[in-house]
Amino acid sequence: MVYDGILLSLVIGFFRGGSLKGLAHMKLRGGWLFPLLLVVQFVIFALQDKVAIIAKLSNTLFLLVYVIGLLFLWLNRNQPGFIVIFAGVLLNFIVMAVNGGRMPVSVEAAQFLGREYIDALQAGVYGKHQAITQETLLPFLGDIIPLSPPYPRQQVISIGDVVMNVGAFLFIQHLMLSAPSKKTSTAPASK
């Protein structure tokens, strides 16, 4: 979903006459954190089935990743759109934190993702997700929005994801459109 959003932003940015040059002007504080967090996530994914200790701590680790991510976003809150991304991530973080570190997923909304997925979800072992039950707190912040045709991909997302994407969209639009253009302003005719 995040990648779809970025792609859409790029396409719309081109339509509005922006250019990729602007992306080069991106200046973020603590930019190195972002790839690091991605790597950490993948490591957890890969190892949680094999290493017992990581499986046990994976929920906490995920929350930790989120906290550092939030910190990174907060550092850059002056960038356009970042405060919106922050709000989206925060919403996701809140619902995961109150539900023990895993993202609650609506089983009804996830129906079309297939039998195996639902079974895995209800067994509680699918990645960082779990099914919404009666006990789930703040279910409306969980993964409850089904993306279905005409949207090209099938997925279930949360409102936090949507907000996050809006933020990313704003940021990319800003970068692409604020690139220095060739037009120069007309200066008054003076020496």
Added chain:
Amino acid sequence: MSAGCLKNYVKWYVTFIYLLGIFLCFWKADFFTQSVEDWVLIYMLSASILLLSYFTIHLPPKDNSFSMDSAIYLASIFLYGISLTINVLFVSIIIELMYKKRVALWKHIFNFSMYCLMIVGAYYSFILFGGKIGEINTHNLFPYMISLLVYFSLNILLMFLFFFFSGQMFKGTFDMGILKEACISYSVTLLLSLVLTILLKEQRFFGLFLFTILVVLLSFAFRKFLYLYQDVSERANKDHLTGLYNHGFFKETLNEYFSDAKKLQQPFCLALLDLDDFKKYNDRNGHLRGDALLQFFGELLKMETKEKKYVVARYGGEEFAILMPNTRKEEAFSFLDRLRKKANDTYFAGVEHIPSRCLSFSCGIVEYESGIYESGELIHRADQALYYAKAQGKNNVQVYNEHNILLDTIQFKEELDAMEQKLKIFLSKDIYTYRHSKRVFKYALEFCEKLELTDHERQTLVLGALIHDIGKIEVPRDILNKEGKLERHEWEIVKKHVTWGKEIIAAEKQFDDLIPLVELHHERYDGKGYPYGLKGEEIPKLARILCIIDSFDAMTTERPYQRTKTFEEAVSEIMRCAGTQFDPFYAKLFTKFIQEKYLSRVHEQPEKYHDNKAVQ
């Protein structure tokens, strides 16, 4: 009712609406028992509402815009009932609260409460008239229409009360044109809400998606339209050389701002700027360079006024005008004086050949006051201040006031002679008006001494007294000399002499000061006079004074259609009408003046008075 009282009322009103709205919200909203599917719906509806209130539909000619979010609220009421709709409202207001930070918090809450009331009203009227939630009944559209009517009536009522309590109401706020436009956009909303209801019912998310995209695209199309329109109208309003607004647009905008300032009692300033020694610059450097200088100066003005909402126009030749709404003269003065210094410090090729050796301008500023009744007078005053600035050695800024107008006794004599010449036409046509004018002139000359007026005001009053009935030249002889009462239509013609007089006087620029006197000497203090029906302080001071003198002379001399009064009767008549027909302050002064100057003498020599009467 004082303004303070009104401020209080508006606070109470807003608080009341807050409480009502928030109560309704908590009574009807339901955040915990909604199912997960309903929440998805709430998100989608809120997102559409946010998109639609961002992409409003703009309509030329002015910046009218309306948002289609009401269509979504209505469709949601018809299909899903009230508690889900209130939830949608709540979510979208929270998000709006976060991204529209420039709007004050109380406005957000007021808006929210207003929507709550509207939604609850629409819902219950829908139910009351037999509407069924969750289905669309095309055989009975009545409940839908009633529901919409209630929704928008509440909207208009709440806004109306708000403006009413905050005292921002003035003539024209709710005129037919606006009402018509509102009706059209409301019917569009109703139709679209029905369309959306059907779409939502059939295809839910895809329906909502189609609807939103459609409206957003419409918004784009209309916006392009508006830009196109603005572009074309801008081009018609701009001066070719400097890119500033042109004279015609300036006059139009001046009139608009002027009537705004008058109705809303807001401060408003006008400045006229004239480049110093531009002719010399042109002679030395050629016209092309002269044009470049004008262009450069225009650019400078544009840059400097960018942040403020001033309107800058090329008034003509090397003259420029700046309209400054919501500005006091002190503020205008400091702004223009800073601009003047900046211009002095800016180098432009060729300025070393003109006497001041730098780019400089003279400037006259005038602020709107309640006595000014026409925008042309504002220009005249600014012009006088500009001339004064020129006479002060150029390169300076002057604010208009009665004391800094150039006075010239020789010029006054010349003007007096010119007036007399004009008046002589009456000798053959209407001897009564000739003598009346002479007498009013004499009274004015004498009465002036008793008043605290500036020299310029004195000259204006005296000249105005002499010429005030000049418009009667246009009135046919048989009406002027008719014995007995005038017919209604004849009276209408006589009344027009003030307007005709103004036109005669306006033909010569040097007499511009006299226009208010000629045009307004039949205005009454209580607002029942003609031609405009101005009231109290709205009538210029000098016109109020002239009105008293004119009436006094009319009362005390023989007229074809009126019986004569003695001086005593006239004096008591003026006192009787002080406060209704006449300005009470000047009426009192005038009667005192007559008593001192004439009545004491009349008592001593009664026979002379009678002689007078016989002659006139």
